[in-house]
Amino acid sequence: MKRRNFIKAAGIAGAGVGLLPGNLNLNAATFRKEQKPTPICIATWNFHEASKTAGELLYKGTSALDAVEQGVRIEEANLKNTTVGNGGAPDRDGNVTLDACIMAPSGDCGSVVYLKEIEHPVSVARKVMEETPHVMLAGEGALQFAIQQGFQRKNLLTEESEKAWKEWLIDKEYKPVINIENHDTIGMLCLDDRGDIAGACTTSGLAYKMNGRVGDSPIIGAGLYLDNEIGGAVATGMGEVILKSVGSFLIVELMRQGKSPQEACEIAVQRIIKQNPNYKDFQAAFIALHKNGEIGSYCIHEGFSYVKYQDSKNINTTSKSYISQ
Numbered sequence: 001m002k003r004r005n006f007i008k009a010a011g012i013a014g015a016g017v018g019l020l021p022g023n024l025n026l027n028a029a030t031f032r033k034e035q036k037p038t039p040i041c042i043a044t045w046n047f048h049e050a051s052k053t054a055g056e057l058l059y060k061g062t063s064a065l066d067a068v069e070q071g072v073r074i075e076e077a078n079l080k081n082t083t084v085g086n087g088g089a090p091d092r093d094g095n096v097t098l099d100a101c102i103m104a105p106s107g108d109c110g111s112v113v114y115l116k117e118i119e120h121p122v123s124v125a126r127k128v129m130e131e132t133p134h135v136m137l138a139g140e141g142a143l144q145f146a147i148q149q150g151f152q153r154k155n156l157l158t159e160e161s162e163k164a165w166k167e168w169l170i171d172k173e174y175k176p177v178i179n180i181e182n183h184d185t186i187g188m189l190c191l192d193d194r195g196d197i198a199g200a201c202t203t204s205g206l207a208y209k210m211n212g213r214v215g216d217s218p219i220i221g222a223g224l225y226l227d228n229e230i231g232g233a234v235a236t237g238m239g240e241v242i243l244k245s246v247g248s249f250l251i252v253e254l255m256r257q258g259k260s261p262q263e264a265c266e267i268a269v270q271r272i273i274k275q276n277p278n279y280k281d282f283q284a285a286f287i288a289l290h291k292n293g294e295i296g297s298y299c300i301h302e303g304f305s306y307v308k309y310q311d312s313k314n315i316n317t318t319s320k321s322y323i324s325q
Contacts, residue, residue, distance in 0.1 A: 215239020
């Protein structure tokens with residue numbers, strides 16, 4: 001038999017194997033996994049207004065990219081949220097500096113770091129992605145670009161944040177508190193009705209950080225990563241340890257290898273714990289969304305939660321943790 005005829009015959013025979021009764025259960029399981037879930041929005045912490053905004057947009061047919069941008073903008077404008085956008089706690093020199101990134105289903109991404117006087121850094125990050133050949137802009141360059149794109153300068157240091165900063169200046173004690181100082185950073189993932197996934201992460205960073213400090217939130221692969229064939233992950237907590245672990249990228253790659261979102265999040269946290277003997281002194285947390293709709297979350301210390309909007313339900317869920325009180 002010629003080689004091409006042998007291959008053709010073998011292919012037909014192989015295709016027939018899947019039709020045998022003994023393989024029916026396997027095929028059914030595969031079929032179920034490939035079913036497209038209804039749209040989903042998940043976000044770190046109980047930011048129910050942000051998830052509701054994004055979720056409702058998804059159910060109106062809005063793209064995952066548009067929904068995730070509009071969702072996190074809710075917290076960037078929330079003056080009560082002291083570690084995102086307007087009203088964010090300043091660095092130790094009194095500067096409110098913002099970091100954000102956004103990632104599209106195509107794999108394109110944009111990021112801004114050390115951005116001042118612009119309320120919505122996530123939207124500037126999207127402009128970087130769509131209007132420049134770059135991925136990241138920083139500092140004065142990011143501000144100049146934002147103004148060129150039509151964003152308005154704004155004083156982001158509120159009276160409340162300024163008062164708290166001046167009180168901190170008395171002792172200048174820098175000691176992040178688990179689930180307190182870091183808890184308002186928002187990372188969000190959206191899966192739309194076309195089966196596309198997008199993500200965003202935005203923050204003003206650690207309160208009273210050193211001037212110029214940048215954490216994990218605007219770094220693709222650390223604070224946020226996604227692959228439209230697999231799913232995505234976002235992080236919150238102590239940015240330095242998440243940066244060193246490239247945790248969000250790790251989680252997506254683990255899901256690519258067959259791990260569930262829950263298993264992948266747990267492995268990522270355990271790796272941070274292994275790398276940092278002082279892990280009891282800080283929080284690190286991840287949430288992950290698989291393209292099949294499955295969700296995972298894990299953190300070092302209990303107290304972290306995530307919110308999910310799906311089928312008109314907006315539910316906050318407490319994450320599993322490595323350390324329980």
